[in-house]
Amino acid sequence: MRLLTGSLLAFLIATLVGLGATYLALTRGAAFGALTIGSWTAFPKTGTIDADPYARAAIARTGRLVTGVGDGVSFTADHDDKGKPLDGRCDVTVSGITPQARFWTLTLYSTSGSLAANSLNRPGFTSQEIVRHADGTFEIAVTPRAHAGNWLPTGGIERYVLVLQLYDTPVGVSTKAGREVPMPAIATGDCR
Known part of the structure; x- marks a missing residue:
């Protein structure tokens, strides 16, 4: 007994x-097989037949459509380059250049996975509409208050996630080291 x-x-x-x-x-x-470059993390094998069981189960649970490795790769960031969580009440700057890609989008999501609501109904930017400096770099202000230039309003939400989607890019499964690929820097400024 x-x-x-x-x-x-x-x-x-x-x-x-x-x-x-x-x-x-x-x-x-x-999920396994993460590719981390600075603050940005991607799971390039998620859209392939080699996806691990946890990634497949998470996709089935959420119902999200993943980008196939032949189409592109999706990087997410929920903290800045110093490890501070992204706060919608703070001034955050995304700057630099992106890896080589035919087209890219930078979108602001809530931590629950929905588009972050804001007064302009602007969820993000694309590579076609971004204003760049003469040297090809860009700077995006992700802030709750109006800002000159490329401004992405946060709506003052407490936490958010940035998603950088690269389409038709060589970045993915074959990328091994962070120094191979330039990624935009994320810096947090004043918080109110």
Whole structure:
């Protein structure tokens, strides 16, 4: 009887730990094969046949359409280059250049995965509409208050995620080191 009770208790604990770990992996985006460059992280194998089971389960759970590796790659950032979480009440600057791509978009999402609402109904920028400096670099102000130039309003939300989608780009599964690819810098300024 003692052996049966011990076995059932061990089975119950193992089941709870396994289900809990699976839940965390699905809700926290713990897929394998991450490509991290600065503050930006991508999972280039997610849109391929080589996607790990956790990535497939997360896609099935959320119902999001992923970009195939032949089409492009999607980078996300939820913190600046110093590790500070992106706060919609702070002035954040995204600056520099993007990796080589035929087209790209930079979009502001809430942490729940929906487009962040703001007064201008502007969820992001594209490579076609961004105003650049003479040397080809750009600067985007991600702030709650109006700003001259490329301004992406946050609507004052507490936390947000930036998504940089690169289309028709060589960046992806074959990229191994962060120094191979230039990514925009993310810096946090004043918070109010």
